[in-house]
Amino acid sequence: MDAYKCLICFSAMQGPVYQVSEMMFGSGERFAYTQCPECGTIQQLSPPTNMGSYYPAAYYSFTGLSRSTVPVRWMKKIRLVLYRASGLSLFRPVYENWLHHLAARESDQIADIGCGNGQLLYEMHASGYKHLSGFDPFLAEPLRVASGLELFKLELHQILGTFQVIMLHHAFEHMRDPDASFAKLASLLQPGGRLLIRVPVSDGEAWSIFREHWVQLDAPRHYFIPSVTGMERLARRYGLELFRTEFDSTSFQFWGSQRYRDGASLSDRNPSKIPSAEQMRDYEQRAKLLNQTQKGDQAAFYFRKPI
């Protein structure tokens, strides 16, 4: 009955079972998910063993980095300097908020686990960060992009070394075992190191509204969706301090889930399935309000390892 124990708190799973269709590509294949009555984590009951085949080449658009020319790299560096000096949001790169809360210095050893094609690390490299490592098992091949920026074709458990800063942007839920993954992440952190996990959460209103059509279930690629309580438990178990939780859900929870409920895959280009500009503005506004009340469908969790 191991498969029917919660992957995070190990309680027996006994809630209703939801049949969730693969909808990103619209294969229609179904996968069973259920929710832990104790900690609220949602998990897949019998994930496929050939998960790699659910990641066609198109999934992470491994089309290579969009590289900047030398003048554009300088512009990015200057933009970050301007942002730090002025605080003007006009100059704010998308990643600045994360790096600010992670207290990431340019000299820190920084890892992005589940880095896709490494675009985020590339942008950080252009802004002056000097020791960047990306890891992703679905990379076409390992790549030394530049001095101080390397991409490795490795799974989490294969990573060696330690880091001052580790980030996972929507990668944690793609790993089979959250308990073992979190233990490994804690071991990869240097004392005083910081860890950011951005992940969908089961506490959101979207799960209550859309259930098996909720776009962030992303069957079968997501093995589990943690709750805030589940993340707190992992932190306690492996001696990390959860020092900040920030909900960062978007309009995607509404338009993506609505599409799935209408039976349209994400790749369906039928114009009748595309929300109007006005509808999108409404969705954005609703997402913002949900984030303020901690009911958005995804969050950023910041952890610190004690010195």
Ligand SMILES: [Zn+2]
């Ligand atoms: Zn649980």
